[in-house]
Amino acid sequence: MFARTLLFRLSTALVTLFGVAVVVFVLVRVAPGNPIAMMLPPGATEEDIARLTALYGFDKSLPEQFVIWLGGVLQGDFGTSITLRQPVDQLVLSRLPATLELSVMALFIALALGGAVAVIGARRRGTGTELGLDLGSAAVLSIPDFLWGLLFVLLFGVLWPVLSISGRIDPRIEFEFATRFYVVEGILRGRFDVVGSTLAHMLMPAMALALPLAAMIAQVLKQNLKEVLRLDYTNLSRVHGFSETAVILRDALQNAALPTLTLVGVQFTFLIGGTVIVERLFAYEGLGNMAIDAVINRDLPLIQGIVLVFAVLFIAINLAVDLSYALLNPRLRNG
């Protein structure tokens, strides 16, 4: 039963990926701008351009190009970046960890912040505190992540420069990284100066990404909590002498989290989408930042590689949401 579901999910994932690949492949090629012309110096001749165009295969028909590219991808060859002249997979993998660490940190912040506000709001339901939190989260939600980013750059970079708002780590720190997961590796190797510096660099962009999601979690989770808190099993717990806070944490939270989970999954993919601009704002060396350069330079192989990686990420997140849903809900566990 479970194996069949998994098989189904994997095959839909493959179809999705193929679709994404086709769409991106076509889109970047019909968009204006000739990548070869852009990489050559102004004095280049028609012949130079033709030679390079042939080298990258851009002289062939679209379907032909696609088949060649897909054949390469299936063998693990994602092509070579036109501007950076390195294999696309190496470039993408070198940036992916930075974006993953940033997104996960943002997710944790959003869950902690949104969860806390939801619990407090539910605990104080019907009072001015609840109203205040509602208004607050509505206000936070109405400001998108990149505006939060700009605001933080102004506040903490210009007006009151206490936190670093640029880069991923203090360049003065000497450390030979074996991987690109700075936080994880720093923890594993006990270098807490590395961890500290990386987290400090991540804090502002992560906050910018997290705030809208936190506000959304606060609203939806609180609403779900309030509904659960009317049900008889919470009344029974009150009769058993548990405090309202205990009732919320013991009985209501897990039940209210279930319907919130799907939303968090979807919104988390949006959050990852948001890294593209936010990383740029904070000169954070992640995949999103690289994507913007790739688009500006019409670096077609690189754009394709980055988009594919984002697509795989989104699919993986949706799968993880479904799995944790089953884990939290006993009714689905042996289904």
Added chain:
Amino acid sequence: MTDRPTLDILQLTVTLRGGRKLLRDVSLKVQPGEVRALVGESGAGKSMIGKAVLGILPPNIKPTEGEILLDTHHLNAMTPVTRRRTVSKIASLIPQDPLTALNPVRKIGPQIVDPLIHIHGWSRDKARERARELLDRVQIRNTDRVLQSYPHELSGGMRQRVLIASAFAPSPRLIVADEPTTALDVTVQKQILRLIRELQQETGTAVLFVTHDMGVVAKISQRVSVLFAGRVMEDAATEDVFRNPQHPYTEALIAATPSYSDLNRSFSPVPPALIADLHAKIAAEEAAS
């Protein structure tokens, strides 16, 4: 043994935010070992009385006047924490709908055992022992399997048995049973009703039994309070109420019951004209006062 009541409600008024009174001057006593039925049409405020006693009124509804004495404790004068602790040691609840009365994501075992530990400070072993004993008593076989189950794995009747076991497990002196059979199949209703009556008699627990079925009233209770629009219309021994109802509303309730022994029928309405009449009278009284 004195004859102080287990529950003594004195002129209780309960008010919805905005001023609407959901209960007005309600007084009733439940003596030790006694079953008091609380009848009335839907919306009369029956559940509200139980909730006021147990301290589980919704946040927008507050007791505004009167006293609730639970085993001589003045509940309305207590701080929330003391009140909670006191009530948990003395009173239990058998809720109406077994579908929403058990937490769907927790196993049955902890849902019976944890409260016992919390209420009485028992060891986990002792609480588990007591849970098993009660599950046996409510005729649940496979006690171990049931303790390991999630609520959705049990039938409605089984869940209600679990809830009855859980309500009697801490040896309360008062049980509020809020229409404990309404949500069940007809055949299961009879078994559950019998079970509650047997356990009540064995343990001598006082019960405030909410129902809108006069047949159930006749079967289970020694005394009745008839409630209408948040007021007590009549308070008498069950026998007397059936033999000689004092209030036209009570009379109509009884008339609407084909046979006292017939538990199969659901609520069949009192003549609407009478209800409208009573409401008009109450409105007039309120306007006068």
